[in-house]
Amino acid sequence: MTIIDAIKIAFRSIYANRLRSLLTALGMIIGVASVIALIAIGQGTQQGVKQEIMGLGSNLIFIQPGSSTDQSTGSKGGRGSSTTLVLSDVDAIMDAEIDGLYGASGQINFPAQAIGGGNNDRVDVVAVDAEYAYVRDLNMEYGSFISDNDVTRKAMNIVLGHAIADSLFPTGDPIGENVRINLGSRFGFNFRVIGVLSESGGQNVQDASVYIPIPSLMNRLRFLKNPTGGTTIQQISIKIDENVDEVVIKSELEDVLMMEHAVLEPDFIINSQNDLVSAASAVSKTLSILLGSIAGISLIVGGIGVMNIMLVSVTERTREIGIRRAVGALSKDIRLQFISEALVVTIGAGIIGVIVGLTIAIVINGRVIAGQQMITVIELWSVLVAFGVSSIVGLISGSYPAHRASMLDPIVALRSD
Amino acid sequence: MIELSKISKDYYTEAGTVHALRNIDVKIQSGEFVAIMGQSGSGKSTMLNILGCLDQPTTGQYSLDGINVGDKNDTYRSILRREKFGFVFQSYNLVPRLTAVEQVELPLIYQGASNKREIALEALARLNLDDRAHHFPQQLSGGQQQRVAIARSLVVQPQVVFADEPTGALDTQSGKDIMKIFSELSDEGITIVLITHEQHIADQSSRILEMSDGQLVFDSLHGRNSL
Incomplete structure (x- = not known):
């Protein structure tokens, strides 16, 4: 057959x-x-x-607070739960003049409701310094990013992510418009729009974020202060030279911060973009x-x-x-x-x-x-x-x-x- | 030529050993038309199965054209059936899902023939079934089904056709038609071994064997008292 x-x-x-x-x-x-x-x-x-x-920008290193340990129970909190990272750490890093380190920027993130142009939307508020746009390779569609001057004078200026600009001001250029940021029902602050970011595409969070100068809310919101009096931040982003070995930079950063914090074991976590990808x-x-x-x-x-x-x-x-x-x-x-x-x-x-x-x-x-x-x-x-x-x-x-x-x-x- | 010598077949059951065939000696020449008669349980079907290489004897020798085929393996016996034998059964044994012409093609498929359809249609035409070629078994009468089965047995141009009560399930007229076909085949020189328990059917053969209790008790070639 x-x-x-x-x-x-x-x-x-x-x-x-x-x-x-x-x-x-x-x-x-x-x-x-x-x-x-x-x-x-x-x-x-x-x-x-x-x-x-990878869309976060190229050749980045991120520093985040380590996990906190509850003294009474000994239980460990999640990553970033500790308040060990402060704004002055950014200055300490820049002062160390590490080879191949181009810039550092601290940030605080919190969710909020944004109201503007008769619309409202949920946003991630990112409080940053002027270096942030350079470190994270942000491009502007309209206006400009937060400047050193804005930071120094604690200006109530805001930069909108592309998707937020679209949802609050669908008809066009929102520069100069007022945006109110509500934190729960108790706090509301008015900001003036000074810039809109270009669309990042993909699933990137930056489209749904808004950016404000880091000290603008500092004196008004208690939770941003840690017990030592410093300003607690959630992350430091660092831009490095792509030709430099990131392992060397990571170990130098570790030394600088341990010295600054006066600790023997790191109370922070350092990750490169490659670490996150893998x-x-x-x-x-x-x-x-x-x-x-x-x-x-x-x-x-x-x-x-x-x-x-x-x-x-x-x-x-x-x-x-x-x-x-x-x-x-x-x-x-x-x-x-x-x-x-x-x-x-x-x-x-x-x-x-x-x-x-x-x-x-x-x-x-x-x-x-x-x-x-x-x-x-x-x-x-x-x-x-x-x-x-x-x-x-x-x-x-x-x-x-x-x-x-x-x-x-x-x-x-x-x-x- | 078929030659059985001292063929015995035992079945082993829980109730004990059944001697289906005991010391059968018989020679069948090419072209003979042999009718095997006997009560049911006399061993005639077992005998036919062994002759047709569907079954193997427990002891004894079966030689076909001088070759001992009784102890050959399954593949050898399958090829013998495929190339030299044809089978016709009382219950026709057609495959329900196949049309008449496909039934006839079956042996050709296993032979690996190339122009199967043509050969099968010729075989059907010979049995006056041209107009039934694309009918399924359930669309055919008993006599027609048996003619399809005969066409299937003939399509490989067998040396021997084994028929197990081919008219047993048919009415008188159809039975007569079928027997006429067997007579014609015999005239063409095909050896026919046919089981029946009807005397008038057996009378149309050239030789009658009678079996009882697993033994050959009568052979018309030698007369009643010869065995």
Whole structure:
């Protein structure tokens, strides 16, 4: 018997049991489609996070406060929960004149409501110094960024992120307009718009942020003062020369700050952009593996379904097998027939699954689902793996039923009902 | 030429050993038309299965054209069935999902023939089934189904056709038609071994064997008292 004959017979019997074949294939279709779609989502997330971090500006190092320890319970707080980083640390870093360090800027972040132009929106308020635009490579669409002068005289000036400018002032240039920043229900402060940032694109947070001079709210908001009297900040961003070894700069920064804080162990955390990228990549790689494994399990479940149906099929067609043996089918012809049948079902399901999976990945790409913008990246390897695994699953789950069919005694098979 | 010598077949069941065939010695020449008669349980079907290489004897020698085929492996016996034998059964044994012409193509598929459809249609035409080629078994009468089965057995141009009560499920007229076909095949030189328990059917053969309790008790070639 030729392979072509075997495949023809397989198609005949699949067609004869259309509904059953379709339901059997459905398990595999879902498995293959979910492998492809979920890996595309996992890879998209990974790429999105990477872009977001790289989009923060190039060659950055971030310093954040270490975790605080509650003296009475000894329990540790989360990263950044301690108040060890203060505004004067920025000056200490600049005074140290570290080789390859271009600039440093401290910042305080807090969420607030912004009201302006008759509209309101949720914003991230970032209180910064004048260096910030240079360190973080910010570009202006309108007006200018916060200046040293604004910082010195604690000016109530504000720079809007692109998305915030769009939502508060959809009709155009908001320079000179008034924006009120509300913190809860108790505090509200009026600012004058002096600039709008260019669109950063992607999922970058800077589009949804507003920027104010760091001392402008200092004397009005108690929570910004730490017990030592310094101004607590949440992060120092540092711009470095890309040709200088970041490890050397990180260790020099550590020395400077430990000296400044008069501590023996760092009470702060230093990360480069690359550290963040690799940490985020590790997280999203785990996510990809997790999603892939879930999908892989559904492929195996699909394979079990195929084996189950093939065993039923062999039992139902025992007499047919006997007839085929009587007219001269070899034992291996029978095996080939049933393996072909399992393979046609699983490869067919694999092809449909690939189409469905790719369609899902393409359709959801860029859409906002549950408030989250989905980015999908289709990986060729995921298509090949899904297709390959489904074929192998078909081969394995078809093998045992086919073997059982081929081992039937022709006489016993002919006598069965 | 078929030659069985001291063929025995035992079945082992929980109730004990069943001696389905005991020491059968028989020679069948090419072109003979042999009818095997006997009560049910006399071993005639077992005998036919062993002759057709569907089953193997427990002891004894089966030689076909001088070659001992009784102890050959499954593949060898399958190829023998494919190339030299044809089978016709009482219950027709057609595959329900296949049309008449596809039934006839079955042996050709396993032979690897190239112009299967053409050969199968010729075989059907020979049995006056041209107009039924694309019918499914359930659309055919018993007699037509049995003719499809005969066409399937003939399509490989067999040396021997084994028929297990081919008229058993048919009405008288259809039975007559089927027997006429077997007579014609015999005239063409095809060896026919046919099981029946109807005397008038057996009378159309050239030789009658009668079995009882796993033994050959009568051979018309030698007369009633020869065995």
